[in-house]
Amino acid sequence: MIVDAHVHVFAKKTTEFPRTVSPQYPEDGEAPVELLLEQMESNGVDQAVLTQIGGPELEHHTYLQHCLKTYPNRFLGIGLIPKEKWHAPEDHMDRLAESGGIVGFRLFEVGGPIDPLVPMDVTTFSTYPIWKYAAEKDYVIWLYSCARDAHQIPFLVQAFPNVRVVFNHLMVCPGENAFAHDDKGRPRIQTPMPPLTRYSMLGLHEFPNVAVKLAGQYAFSQEDWPYNDLERWHKTLLGKFGAERLMWATDFPWILEDPGYGKLVKVIDALLPDLDSEQRDLIMGEAARRFLRFPETV
Numbered sequence: 001m002i003v004d005a006h007v008h009v010f011a012k013k014t015t016e017f018p019r020t021v022s023p024q025y026p027e028d029g030e031a032p033v034e035l036l037l038e039q040m041e042s043n044g045v046d047q048a049v050l051t052q053i054g055g056p057e058l059e060h061h062t063y064l065q066h067c068l069k070t071y072p073n074r075f076l077g078i079g080l081i082p083k084e085k086w087h088a089p090e091d092h093m094d095r096l097a098e099s100g101g102i103v104g105f106r107l108f109e110v111g112g113p114i115d116p117l118v119p120m121d122v123t124t125f126s127t128y129p130i131w132k133y134a135a136e137k138d139y140v141i142w143l144y145s146c147a148r149d150a151h152q153i154p155f156l157v158q159a160f161p162n163v164r165v166v167f168n169h170l171m172v173c174p175g176e177n178a179f180a181h182d183d184k185g186r187p188r189i190q191t192p193m194p195p196l197t198r199y200s201m202l203g204l205h206e207f208p209n210v211a212v213k214l215a216g217q218y219a220f221s222q223e224d225w226p227y228n229d230l231e232r233w234h235k236t237l238l239g240k241f242g243a244e245r246l247m248w249a250t251d252f253p254w255i256l257e258d259p260g261y262g263k264l265v266k267v268i269d270a271l272l273p274d275l276d277s278e279q280r281d282l283i284m285g286e287a288a289r290r291f292l293r294f295p296e297t298v
Helices: 033-042 058-070 090-097 128-137 153-159 198-206 228-241 261-265 267-271 277-292
Strands: 003-007 047-051 075-079 102-107 140-143 165-167 179-181 187-189 210-214 246-248
Touching (some): 003 246, 047 058, 058 075, 090 128, 128 153
Parallel strands (some): 140 165
Protein backbone atom coordinates (compact mmCIF):
# COMPACT_ATOMS: atom_id res chain seq x y z
CA MET A 1 0.00 0.00 0.00
CA ILE A 2 1.31 3.44 -0.95
CA VAL A 3 0.04 6.48 0.96
CA ASP A 4 0.59 10.11 -0.03
CA ALA A 5 0.70 11.61 3.45
CA HIS A 6 0.20 15.30 2.62
CA VAL A 7 -1.81 16.81 -0.24
CA HIS A 8 -4.17 19.74 -0.75
CA VAL A 9 -7.39 19.79 -2.75
CA PHE A 10 -9.75 22.73 -3.23
CA ALA A 11 -12.64 23.74 -5.45
CA LYS A 12 -13.42 27.06 -7.06
CA LYS A 13 -14.93 29.43 -4.53
CA THR A 14 -18.72 29.08 -4.67
CA THR A 15 -21.68 29.23 -2.33
CA GLU A 16 -21.52 25.43 -2.19
CA PHE A 17 -17.81 25.41 -1.39
CA PRO A 18 -16.84 28.64 0.38
CA ARG A 19 -13.20 29.31 1.14
CA THR A 20 -10.63 32.05 1.49
CA VAL A 21 -8.62 33.16 -1.53
CA SER A 22 -5.00 34.10 -2.07
CA PRO A 23 -2.62 34.53 -5.02
CA GLN A 24 -1.72 30.86 -4.58
CA TYR A 25 -5.34 29.70 -4.78
CA PRO A 26 -7.43 32.47 -6.39
CA GLU A 27 -11.22 32.52 -6.46
CA ASP A 28 -11.47 30.65 -9.76
CA GLY A 29 -8.53 28.34 -9.04
CA GLU A 30 -9.04 24.68 -8.26
CA ALA A 31 -7.21 21.48 -7.52
CA PRO A 32 -10.10 19.01 -7.54
CA VAL A 33 -9.92 15.69 -5.79
CA GLU A 34 -10.65 13.91 -9.08
CA LEU A 35 -7.38 15.27 -10.50
CA LEU A 36 -5.55 13.98 -7.45
CA LEU A 37 -7.17 10.56 -7.87
CA GLU A 38 -6.07 10.45 -11.52
CA GLN A 39 -2.48 11.06 -10.47
CA MET A 40 -2.69 8.55 -7.65
CA GLU A 41 -4.15 5.82 -9.82
CA SER A 42 -1.63 6.45 -12.61
CA ASN A 43 1.21 6.02 -10.14
CA GLY A 44 -0.04 3.20 -7.93
CA VAL A 45 -0.85 5.36 -4.90
CA ASP A 46 -3.68 3.93 -2.82
CA GLN A 47 -4.56 6.49 -0.15
CA ALA A 48 -3.77 10.07 0.87
CA VAL A 49 -4.08 12.64 3.63
CA LEU A 50 -6.07 15.72 2.59
CA THR A 51 -4.73 18.74 4.47
CA GLN A 52 -7.18 21.64 4.69
CA ILE A 53 -6.42 24.75 2.68
CA GLY A 54 -8.61 27.78 2.15
CA GLY A 55 -9.57 28.82 5.65
CA PRO A 56 -10.09 27.54 9.21
CA GLU A 57 -13.80 28.17 9.74
CA LEU A 58 -16.25 25.28 9.75
CA GLU A 59 -17.77 26.30 6.42
CA HIS A 60 -14.32 26.48 4.83
CA HIS A 61 -13.99 22.73 5.36
CA THR A 62 -17.04 21.94 3.20
CA TYR A 63 -15.05 20.74 0.20
CA LEU A 64 -12.71 18.67 2.35
CA GLN A 65 -15.70 16.99 3.99
CA HIS A 66 -17.28 16.44 0.57
CA CYS A 67 -14.15 14.61 -0.60
CA LEU A 68 -13.98 12.45 2.50
CA LYS A 69 -17.65 11.48 2.14
CA THR A 70 -17.54 10.91 -1.62
CA TYR A 71 -14.47 8.68 -1.52
CA PRO A 72 -14.66 6.74 1.75
CA ASN A 73 -11.57 4.82 2.83
CA ARG A 74 -9.35 6.58 0.29
CA PHE A 75 -8.55 9.61 2.41
CA LEU A 76 -8.07 10.96 5.89
CA GLY A 77 -8.45 14.67 6.60
CA ILE A 78 -6.54 17.28 8.60
CA GLY A 79 -8.49 20.37 9.66
CA LEU A 80 -7.68 23.89 10.82
CA ILE A 81 -8.79 25.79 13.92
CA PRO A 82 -9.47 29.56 13.92
CA LYS A 83 -7.11 31.39 16.24
CA GLU A 84 -9.98 33.01 18.13
CA LYS A 85 -11.13 29.51 19.13
CA TRP A 86 -7.80 28.27 20.46
CA HIS A 87 -8.83 29.01 24.06
CA ALA A 88 -11.89 26.74 23.72
CA PRO A 89 -11.44 24.57 20.61
CA GLU A 90 -13.43 21.53 21.69
CA ASP A 91 -16.68 22.18 19.82
CA HIS A 92 -14.90 23.16 16.61
CA MET A 93 -12.66 20.09 16.67
CA ASP A 94 -15.51 17.72 17.43
CA ARG A 95 -17.84 19.18 14.81
CA LEU A 96 -15.24 18.64 12.14
CA ALA A 97 -14.27 15.17 13.31
CA GLU A 98 -17.84 13.92 13.71
CA SER A 99 -18.48 14.31 9.97
CA GLY A 100 -16.05 11.45 9.43
CA GLY A 101 -12.49 11.24 8.20
CA ILE A 102 -10.96 14.31 9.85
CA VAL A 103 -8.50 12.83 12.33
CA GLY A 104 -6.28 15.76 13.25
CA PHE A 105 -5.55 19.45 13.15
CA ARG A 106 -2.74 21.50 11.66
CA LEU A 107 -0.89 24.09 13.72
CA PHE A 108 1.60 26.67 12.50
CA GLU A 109 2.69 27.82 15.94
CA VAL A 110 2.50 26.62 19.54
CA GLY A 111 2.36 29.93 21.38
CA GLY A 112 4.88 29.62 24.20
CA PRO A 113 7.58 32.03 25.40
CA ILE A 114 10.01 33.19 22.73
CA ASP A 115 12.83 33.40 25.29
CA PRO A 116 14.24 29.85 25.57
CA LEU A 117 15.63 30.50 29.04
CA VAL A 118 12.40 31.34 30.86
CA PRO A 119 10.41 28.60 32.62
CA MET A 120 8.33 26.59 30.17
CA ASP A 121 4.87 26.09 31.64
CA VAL A 122 2.93 24.45 28.82
CA THR A 123 -0.40 25.34 30.43
CA THR A 124 0.33 28.97 29.50
CA PHE A 125 0.95 28.19 25.81
CA SER A 126 -1.82 29.55 23.58
CA THR A 127 -2.31 26.16 21.89
CA TYR A 128 -2.35 24.20 25.15
CA PRO A 129 -6.16 23.69 25.04
CA ILE A 130 -5.80 22.14 21.57
CA TRP A 131 -3.12 19.70 22.71
CA LYS A 132 -5.07 18.88 25.85
CA TYR A 133 -8.23 18.08 23.91
CA ALA A 134 -6.29 16.17 21.28
CA ALA A 135 -5.01 13.97 24.10
CA GLU A 136 -8.54 13.40 25.38
CA LYS A 137 -10.04 12.59 21.97
CA ASP A 138 -7.04 10.94 20.27
CA TYR A 139 -6.73 13.61 17.59
CA VAL A 140 -3.47 14.02 15.64
CA ILE A 141 -1.43 17.23 15.78
CA TRP A 142 -0.16 18.10 12.29
CA LEU A 143 2.70 20.50 13.05
CA TYR A 144 4.41 23.03 10.77
CA SER A 145 5.78 25.44 13.32
CA CYS A 146 8.07 28.42 12.92
CA ALA A 147 11.67 28.60 14.13
CA ARG A 148 10.86 30.82 17.12
CA ASP A 149 8.74 27.98 18.55
CA ALA A 150 11.26 25.17 18.04
CA HIS A 151 12.56 25.23 21.61
CA GLN A 152 8.99 25.08 22.97
CA ILE A 153 7.80 21.99 21.11
CA PRO A 154 9.66 19.34 23.15
CA PHE A 155 7.88 20.51 26.31
CA LEU A 156 4.46 19.93 24.71
CA VAL A 157 5.45 16.56 23.28
CA GLN A 158 6.72 15.50 26.69
CA ALA A 159 3.55 16.76 28.38
CA PHE A 160 1.30 14.80 25.99
CA PRO A 161 3.04 11.50 25.22
CA ASN A 162 -0.17 9.93 23.90
CA VAL A 163 -0.79 12.63 21.26
CA ARG A 164 0.38 11.55 17.82
CA VAL A 165 2.46 14.40 16.38
CA VAL A 166 3.41 14.57 12.69
CA PHE A 167 5.99 17.15 11.68
CA ASN A 168 5.33 18.59 8.25
CA HIS A 169 7.84 19.04 5.44
CA LEU A 170 11.12 17.47 6.54
CA MET A 171 10.78 18.80 10.11
CA VAL A 172 11.86 22.25 8.93
CA CYS A 173 10.78 25.15 11.16
CA PRO A 174 10.99 28.24 8.90
CA GLY A 175 12.31 31.52 10.23
CA GLU A 176 10.78 34.99 10.09
CA ASN A 177 10.07 36.24 6.55
CA ALA A 178 11.17 32.91 5.10
CA PHE A 179 7.99 32.29 3.11
CA ALA A 180 7.83 33.31 -0.55
CA HIS A 181 6.67 31.89 -3.89
CA ASP A 182 8.74 30.82 -6.87
CA ASP A 183 8.06 31.66 -10.51
CA LYS A 184 5.58 28.77 -10.69
CA GLY A 185 3.53 30.07 -7.77
CA ARG A 186 4.73 27.32 -5.44
CA PRO A 187 5.76 27.84 -1.82
CA ARG A 188 9.43 28.72 -1.47
CA ILE A 189 11.14 28.62 1.93
CA GLN A 190 14.44 30.42 2.37
CA THR A 191 16.29 28.38 4.97
CA PRO A 192 19.64 26.63 5.35
CA MET A 193 19.57 22.89 4.90
CA PRO A 194 20.05 21.01 7.13
CA PRO A 195 17.81 23.36 9.11
CA LEU A 196 19.35 25.26 12.02
CA THR A 197 16.44 24.15 14.20
CA ARG A 198 17.71 20.57 14.01
CA TYR A 199 19.40 21.09 17.37
CA SER A 200 15.97 21.40 18.98
CA MET A 201 14.08 18.98 16.75
CA LEU A 202 16.20 15.86 16.36
CA GLY A 203 16.01 15.02 20.06
CA LEU A 204 12.31 14.35 19.55
CA HIS A 205 13.21 10.96 18.09
CA GLU A 206 13.16 9.76 21.70
CA PHE A 207 9.37 10.12 21.76
CA PRO A 208 7.56 7.26 19.96
CA ASN A 209 4.52 9.50 19.35
CA VAL A 210 6.48 11.72 16.91
CA ALA A 211 6.68 11.12 13.14
CA VAL A 212 8.07 13.16 10.23
CA LYS A 213 6.86 13.70 6.67
CA LEU A 214 9.36 13.52 3.83
CA ALA A 215 7.66 16.12 1.66
CA GLY A 216 8.07 19.62 0.26
CA GLN A 217 11.57 19.05 -1.09
CA TYR A 218 10.99 21.49 -3.96
CA ALA A 219 10.41 24.32 -1.44
CA PHE A 220 13.76 23.89 0.34
CA SER A 221 16.17 22.58 -2.28
CA GLN A 222 18.52 24.71 -4.34
CA GLU A 223 18.49 22.07 -7.07
CA ASP A 224 16.00 20.53 -9.46
CA TRP A 225 14.49 17.08 -8.93
CA PRO A 226 15.64 14.77 -7.34
CA TYR A 227 16.90 17.48 -4.95
CA ASN A 228 20.23 15.85 -4.23
CA ASP A 229 21.30 18.62 -1.87
CA LEU A 230 18.70 17.28 0.59
CA GLU A 231 20.07 13.73 0.61
CA ARG A 232 22.09 14.28 3.79
CA TRP A 233 19.05 15.55 5.71
CA HIS A 234 16.88 12.65 4.55
CA LYS A 235 19.53 10.23 5.80
CA THR A 236 19.74 12.08 9.12
CA LEU A 237 15.98 11.79 9.63
CA LEU A 238 16.09 8.11 8.71
CA GLY A 239 18.91 7.50 11.16
CA LYS A 240 17.10 9.26 14.00
CA PHE A 241 13.46 8.27 13.50
CA GLY A 242 13.74 5.05 11.55
CA ALA A 243 11.60 4.15 8.56
CA GLU A 244 8.68 3.28 10.84
CA ARG A 245 8.16 6.97 11.66
CA LEU A 246 8.80 8.57 8.28
CA MET A 247 6.00 9.27 5.79
CA TRP A 248 6.44 10.08 2.13
CA ALA A 249 4.21 12.76 0.58
CA THR A 250 4.00 14.85 -2.59
CA ASP A 251 2.43 18.16 -1.44
CA PHE A 252 0.02 17.99 -4.40
CA PRO A 253 -0.96 20.16 -6.30
CA TRP A 254 2.10 22.40 -6.14
CA ILE A 255 4.28 19.73 -7.77
CA LEU A 256 2.08 18.93 -10.78
CA GLU A 257 3.99 21.16 -13.21
CA ASP A 258 7.46 20.68 -11.76
CA PRO A 259 8.66 17.99 -11.31
CA GLY A 260 5.38 16.11 -11.82
CA TYR A 261 3.54 13.70 -9.56
CA GLY A 262 5.23 10.62 -11.02
CA LYS A 263 8.71 11.90 -10.22
CA LEU A 264 7.71 12.63 -6.63
CA VAL A 265 6.68 8.99 -6.27
CA LYS A 266 10.33 8.14 -7.02
CA VAL A 267 12.02 10.81 -4.91
CA ILE A 268 12.60 8.54 -1.90
CA ASP A 269 14.34 5.98 -4.12
CA ALA A 270 16.63 8.76 -5.35
CA LEU A 271 17.44 10.32 -1.96
CA LEU A 272 17.54 7.12 0.11
CA PRO A 273 18.86 4.57 -2.41
CA ASP A 274 20.09 2.13 0.22
CA LEU A 275 16.70 1.33 1.74
CA ASP A 276 15.78 -2.31 1.97
CA SER A 277 12.33 -3.36 0.80
CA GLU A 278 10.81 -3.26 4.30
CA GLN A 279 12.10 0.26 4.96
CA ARG A 280 10.83 1.47 1.61
CA ASP A 281 7.39 -0.02 2.19
CA LEU A 282 7.21 1.72 5.58
CA ILE A 283 8.16 5.16 4.26
CA MET A 284 6.00 4.89 1.15
CA GLY A 285 2.85 4.03 3.04
CA GLU A 286 2.88 1.48 5.81
CA ALA A 287 4.16 3.91 8.45
CA ALA A 288 1.38 6.36 7.61
CA ARG A 289 -1.24 3.61 7.61
CA ARG A 290 -0.19 2.44 11.07
CA PHE A 291 0.50 5.82 12.65
CA LEU A 292 -2.63 7.54 11.31
CA ARG A 293 -4.80 4.39 11.42
CA PHE A 294 -6.01 4.40 7.86
CA PRO A 295 -9.07 2.30 7.11
CA GLU A 296 -8.75 -0.67 4.82
CA THR A 297 -9.43 0.19 1.19
CA VAL A 298 -12.44 -1.31 -0.58
